[in-house]
Amino acid sequence: MKEFIIAPSILSANFARLGEDTQKVLDAGADVVHFDVMDNHFVPNLTMGSMFCKALRDYGITAPIDVHLMVSPVEDLITSFAKAGATNISIHPEATIHLDRSLQLIKDQGCTAGIVLNPATPLDHLDYVMDKVDIILLMGVNPGFGGQSFIPTTLKKLQQVKQRIVESGRQIRLEIDGGVKVDNIAEIARAGADMFVAGSAIFGQPDYKTVIDAMRKELAGVNHG
Numbered sequence: 001m002k003e004f005i006i007a008p009s010i011l012s013a014n015f016a017r018l019g020e021d022t023q024k025v026l027d028a029g030a031d032v033v034h035f036d037v038m039d040n041h042f043v044p045n046l047t048m049g050s051m052f053c054k055a056l057r058d059y060g061i062t063a064p065i066d067v068h069l070m071v072s073p074v075e076d077l078i079t080s081f082a083k084a085g086a087t088n089i090s091i092h093p094e095a096t097i098h099l100d101r102s103l104q105l106i107k108d109q110g111c112t113a114g115i116v117l118n119p120a121t122p123l124d125h126l127d128y129v130m131d132k133v134d135i136i137l138l139m140g141v142n143p144g145f146g147g148q149s150f151i152p153t154t155l156k157k158l159q160q161v162k163q164r165i166v167e168s169g170r171q172i173r174l175e176i177d178g179g180v181k182v183d184n185i186a187e188i189a190r191a192g193a194d195m196f197v198a199g200s201a202i203f204g205q206p207d208y209k210t211v212i213d214a215m216r217k218e219l220a221g222v223n224h225g
């Protein structure tokens with residue numbers, strides 16, 4: 001398992017040139033494409049459906065696509081995103097009545113499965129699904145928009161989830177999404193995160209490689225336990 005993964009959120013990419021901009025950020029050194037799906041119901045914003053994911057695959061994007069479903073209900077979209085070329089699909093426990101079944105559906109569709117916890121969502125949701133998840137994604141902001149500030153209490157939550165992952169004995173990625181920047185990525189990594197979603201910090205700069213290199217430089221000083 002690669003030590004640290006950088007996953008730019010294409011929520012902040014140039015939507016008019018999505019294929020080109022996605023390839024550009026991968027060429028700049030990103031590992032994974034983070035793909036935010038919002039329905040203006042579960043969260044107050046509206047973004048991309050599965051046809052955008054398929055369009056990226058058709059364009060020639062071969063990197064893993066990490067789909068974050070901020071939608072309710074989730075099950076129909078799990079199936080359509082799996083068919084459209086998603087690698088991982090992550091869902092919020094509040095968005096499904098049957099969390100275990102929805103996670104199993106993701107696996108049955110041939111994808112890895114993630115659970116996403118909002119800043120105020122308790123860790124109890126992890127209790128009976130640790131054996132079904134490949135990724136635990138903690139939101140560092142309230143979902144819906146890029147460009148928000150990282151909520152500091154997320155650091156303690158990361159430490160608590162990291163402890164649970166260690167105790168589970170499973171290889172589960174601890175992903176963080178929201179407010180990740182060059183100047184806080186090391187602190188977030190020290191709290192336990194090993195997969196970093198960053199939207200505005202990367203796409204807001206003209207040279208993506210400079211930002212990604214700076215993030216990797218910060219991470220190089222962190223001992224990933």
Ligand SMILES: O=C(CO)[C@H](O)[C@H](O)COP(=O)(O)O
Nearest residue numbers: 143144146147178179199200
């Ligand atoms: O899921 C998201 C918002 O719901 C975005 O991925 C997240 O906010 C990343 O954007 P930024 O790095 O600009 O904070």
